[in-house]
Amino acid sequence: MDGVIHIPAGERGVIRLFELAMRPEQAAFLKEPGALAQVLGAETLDMEQVEIFPVSDLEDIGLTGYLTEGCGVPRAQVEEDREVLQAQEGHVLLIRSRAFDGKETRLTPADQIKLIGTYGERQTNWSAPPETAESAKPHSAPKLPPRAARAQSRRIGAVLFTVVMLLIALLIWVLVS
Incomplete structure (x- = not known):
């Protein structure tokens, strides 16, 4: 076991990629309700935010392409782990932070589950300069006289x-x- 993985409360935009050192039928069994949560030592997981798949399914795109193009991870983050990601075979497990429903969680993965890397999704920049047009101000439309x-x-x-x-x-x- 690699140790305890701490997921802080309210975490957003983080993807964790795990290597599954197990037979394909065991990896397929992890898709059953409650099975993955049990081997990770978590109370519950939103399985809509979890992916378990063989790396061979990615064909030419590979794990690096899947993370950057499919999951929105910045290329610079993936480049650091490119060799490790290209060397992956068998099944992998991808968990988005939304799988934990914003709750603080401690994962204690089984021996066959090894963390490959933690990646952050591209964040949307919601900042903008304040709107200064007169028409954008509240109650700026001309009012009709009561009559x-x-x-x-x-x-x-x-x-x-x-x-x-x-x-x-x-x-x-x-x-x-």
Whole structure:
């Protein structure tokens, strides 16, 4: 066992990649409900955020390409582990931090599960300069004077009333004919 892996509460945007040193049928069994959580020593895992697959399924793209293109990991992070990632064979386990539902977790993986690397997904930059246009300010639209607002409401009401009455008259005419 490589030791305890601590997942802090509220962690976001982190991907952990593990090597599965086991037979293919054992790796496939980890997809069963509760099996992976048990071998990792975790209470629960959101299996929608977990991937277990043979490296051979990635064909030409490889693990480095999958992490950068498929998972959004910056290329510089993956380049540090390129040799290790290219040497991988058999099955791997990929767990996103969302699998832990924002809870603090301690993983104690079984002996056949070895951490290859921890990678951060590209983060979206949500910062922007403050909007300075006059039209972007709250309540910046011109207000109608109270009399004009009432007159506009009356016109809309009259039009709706006329349309409804015409529809009723049309319905009566169709029923009588």
